[in-house]
Amino acid sequence: xxxxxxxxxxxxxxxxxxxxxxxxxxxxxxxxxxxxxxxxxxxxxxxxxxxxxxxxxxxxxxxxxxxxxxxxxxxxxxxxxxxxxxxxxxxxxxxxxxxxxxxxxxxxxxxxxxxxxxxxxxxxxxxxxxxxxxxxxxxxxxxxxxxxxxxxxxxxxxxxxxxxxxxxxxxxxxxxxxxxxxxxxxxxxxxxxxxxxxxxxxxxxxxxxxxxxxxxxxxxxxxxxxxxxxx
Amino acid sequence: xxxxxxxxxxxxxxxxxxxxxxxxxxxxxxxxxxxxxxxxxxxxxxxxxxxxxxxxxxxxxxxxxxxxxxxxxxxxxxxxxxxxxxxxxxxxxxxxxxxxxxxxxxxxxxxxxxxxxxxxxxxxxxxxxxxxxxxxxxxxxxxxxxxxxxxxxxxxxxxxxxxxxxxxxxxxxxxxxxxxxxxxxxxxxxxxxxxxxxxxxxxxxxxxxxxxxxxxxxxxxxxxxxxxxxxxxxxxxxxxxxxxxxxxxxxxxxxxxxxxxxxxxxxxxxxxxxxxxxxxxxxxxxxxxxxxxxxxxxxxxxxxxxxxxxxxxxxxxxxxxxxxxxxxxxxxxxxxxxxxxxxxxxxxxxxxxxxxxxxxxxxxxxxxxxxxxxxxxxxxxxxxxxxxxxxxxxxxxxxxxxxxxxxxxxxxxxxxxxxxxxxxxxxxxxxxxxxxxxxxxxxxxxxxxxxxxxxxxxxxxxxxxxxxxxxxxxxxxxxxxxxxxx
Numbered sequence: 001x002x003x004x005x006x007x008x009x010x011x012x013x014x015x016x017x018x019x020x021x022x023x024x025x026x027x028x029x030x031x032x033x034x035x036x037x038x039x040x041x042x043x044x045x046x047x048x049x050x051x052x053x054x055x056x057x058x059x060x061x062x063x064x065x066x067x068x069x070x071x072x073x074x075x076x077x078x079x080x081x082x083x084x085x086x087x088x089x090x091x092x093x094x095x096x097x098x099x100x101x102x103x104x105x106x107x108x109x110x111x112x113x114x115x116x117x118x119x120x121x122x123x124x125x126x127x128x129x130x131x132x133x134x135x136x137x138x139x140x141x142x143x144x145x146x147x148x149x150x151x152x153x154x155x156x157x158x159x160x161x162x163x164x165x166x167x168x169x170x171x172x173x174x175x176x177x178x179x180x181x182x183x184x185x186x187x188x189x190x191x192x193x194x195x196x197x198x199x200x201x202x203x204x205x206x207x208x209x210x211x212x213x214x215x216x217x218x219x220x221x222x223x224x225x226x227x228x229x230x231x
Numbered sequence: 232x233x234x235x236x237x238x239x240x241x242x243x244x245x246x247x248x249x250x251x252x253x254x255x256x257x258x259x260x261x262x263x264x265x266x267x268x269x270x271x272x273x274x275x276x277x278x279x280x281x282x283x284x285x286x287x288x289x290x291x292x293x294x295x296x297x298x299x300x301x302x303x304x305x306x307x308x309x310x311x312x313x314x315x316x317x318x319x320x321x322x323x324x325x326x327x328x329x330x331x332x333x334x335x336x337x338x339x340x341x342x343x344x345x346x347x348x349x350x351x352x353x354x355x356x357x358x359x360x361x362x363x364x365x366x367x368x369x370x371x372x373x374x375x376x377x378x379x380x381x382x383x384x385x386x387x388x389x390x391x392x393x394x395x396x397x398x399x400x401x402x403x404x405x406x407x408x409x410x411x412x413x414x415x416x417x418x419x420x421x422x423x424x425x426x427x428x429x430x431x432x433x434x435x436x437x438x439x440x441x442x443x444x445x446x447x448x449x450x451x452x453x454x455x456x457x458x459x460x461x462x463x464x465x466x467x468x469x470x471x472x473x474x475x476x477x478x479x480x481x482x483x484x485x486x487x488x489x490x491x492x493x494x495x496x497x498x499x500x501x502x503x504x505x506x507x508x509x510x511x512x513x514x515x516x517x518x519x520x521x522x523x524x525x526x527x528x529x530x531x532x533x534x535x536x537x538x539x540x541x542x543x544x545x546x547x548x549x550x551x552x553x554x555x556x557x558x559x560x561x562x563x564x565x566x567x568x569x570x571x572x573x574x575x576x577x578x579x580x581x582x583x584x585x586x587x588x589x590x591x592x593x594x595x596x597x598x599x600x601x602x603x604x605x606x607x608x609x610x611x612x613x614x615x616x617x618x619x620x621x622x623x624x625x626x627x628x629x630x631x632x633x634x635x636x637x638x639x640x641x642x643x644x645x646x647x648x649x650x651x652x653x654x655x656x657x658x659x660x661x662x663x664x665x666x667x668x669x670x671x672x673x674x675x676x677x678x679x680x681x682x683x684x685x686x687x688x689x690x691x692x693x694x695x696x697x698x699x700x701x702x703x704x705x706x707x708x709x710x711x712x713x714x715x716x717x
Contacts, residue, residue, distance in 0.1 A: 078580045081576060083578070087576045093569060093576075093713075095236070096570075105232060115232070118232070
């Protein structure tokens with residue numbers, strides 16, 4: 001599904017080139033569950049954004065299903081994000097003026113789904129994540145865990161191929177964290193999604209069969225042995 | 232979804248949306264009010280021009296009176312040589328060409344009518360009727376011998392004057408009087424060219440208690456009042472006669488003082504003026520534009536105010552309103568970077584995000600338009616309510632050119648100046664008195680196209696503001712937008 005070859009990313013800061021990722025090689029197969037773990041500011045989110053077509057590599061290639069994301073135009077990238085990638089953010093990023101149901105509907109707008117169809121699919125997905133009864137509430141009326149459930153519903157409502165979660169438990173307490181991780185895992189399993197979770201939390205990372213450790217922009221992969229069971 | 236999102240966003244930022252809409256509204260309201268006041272000034276100018284010029288007329292043709300000619304005739308009250316005895320009554324009623332007017336052959340009317348670009352032409356004979364009556368005193372005019380004292384009060388002398396115009400009975404739409412202005416009674420019939428009939432202005436009828444069927448005396452001849460005309464404010468002609476009758480009573484057969492001309496189109500006016508000059512080299516051709524440039528007084532000041540200060544004030548207000556709206560929109564977009572980054576991450580195309588921001592600007596522009604129209608109509612009503620009456624004055628320089636079409640001069644001083652003196656002196660004194668002032672009430676009518684312009688301006692302001700906000704949103708790269716959150 002994904003094949004990253006010699007990917008580097010640099011940012012310009014005060015006229016200097018600051019490296020975020022350096023010479024990253026990574027392969028992710030369809031249905032993989034991968035945790036990208038590392039301290040804050042080491043390039044985890046940058047890698048996730050390259051995987052999600054939100055940014056372009058400074059050098060190297062990011063191939064997704066045979067397409068070089070670095071060579072796709074903005075419109076094609078937007079279409080790919082609309083259909084293939086589902087994003088979950090640390091700060092939930094729900095539209096504050098829209099209800100939970102409408103926030104989920106927002107993800108179906110670029111797919112040109114009609115209003116009735118949008119609402120039906122959004123309601124069904126909210127029910128799937130246990131938020132059916134809160135569908136008419138605004139984000140400000142929901143707890144952090146509930147907001148993240150709505151965000152997960154928004155990410156999966158369009159049946160994407162990949163679920164990209166950026167510190168999805170970063171703003172949650174332990175109990176809620178486990179609920180959200182369980183939900184992500186179950187969604188991945190039942191919908192046959194490829195799941196990539198960026199986290200600094202080793203508890204969350206330990207639950208993934210593959211963990212990519214990132215430090216100062218360099219990546220190393222640790223494969224969990226089959227005998228090892230997730231925590 | 233677009234409308235739901237739009238409505239919720241505007242509600243969330245209701246204070247800012249209100250400020251943008253109000254700002255645009257105030258700018259637009261100024262445009263509406265100034266446009267309305269400007270339209271009111273134009274209407275007032277048209278009223279003045281009509282009063283001086285005649286409805287439906289594009290230009291008037293006159294000839295300047297030669298020095299020492301024209302003007303009021305000398306009154307000859309006591310015969311030649313011998314002074315009349317004290318106590319002898321006297322009365323004279325003289326009808327003569329208006330001061331400063333020269334007469335010329337009415338055949339020119341037909342010649343002008345045949346010129347290319349002329350729609351219609353009508354001859355007019357502008358006259359002043361002056362009558363004086365009283366008794367001679369012991370030592371001449373006005374002295375009394377009733378008490379035998381030289382210091383005794385002289386017997387009263389009655390002096391009266393009014394303006395008269397001869398009009399072509401066959402031409403109803405051009406001239407000092409048109410058929411549409413006759414509001415009571417009727418217009419002259421074709422066979423009344425030399426009949427003793429008259430149409431009087433409503434103000435003169437009121438002053439003299441005249442009504443249909445009454446008699447009005449012109450040049451010592453009684454004429455039947457067959458119509459009463461409602462003339463534009465400032466018109467000073469009192470009595471209108473058939474041209475033939477006016478020529479007969481003034482002893483000016485076959486003469487006119489003015490030809491009123493309407494062109495086939497506004498674009499042909501200058502060509503017609505040139506043709507008339509070719510036909511009548513000594514003629515003065517006055518167009519409505521010439522006349523408008525001669526208008527002074529508070530009306531002129533108001534016109535200048537509306538076109539200069541008003542225009543620049545409106546432009547400045549609009550610029551400020553547009554700038555404030557644009558700054559607020561850009562600031563709003565800056566606060567929503569995360570939101571737009573998220574939408575882009577969800578697959579929204581830049582075009583769609585831009586459309587969302589633009590539509591918010593558009594709706595605020597529309598709201599501003601509605602507010603502006605309301606405030607503008609209120610402002611125009613205020614101008615109409617509190618504006619004082621304006622005066623328009625046409626100075627002597629124009630009067631001596633003989634450009635007055637429908638006007639005459641009413642009063643006593645001018646005619647007395649002619650008593651016993653050389654007629655040329657009379658003309659000069661009359662000319663000095665010819666400065667013509669008209670009081671006009673200023674209204675500020677709000678026209679439909681002004682309201683449309685106001686709404687379009689407000690929408691344009693909203694779109695400009697939205698475009699700047701949208702430009703900011705379009706430049707956002709999703710990764711950068713989301714990174715700012717962290």
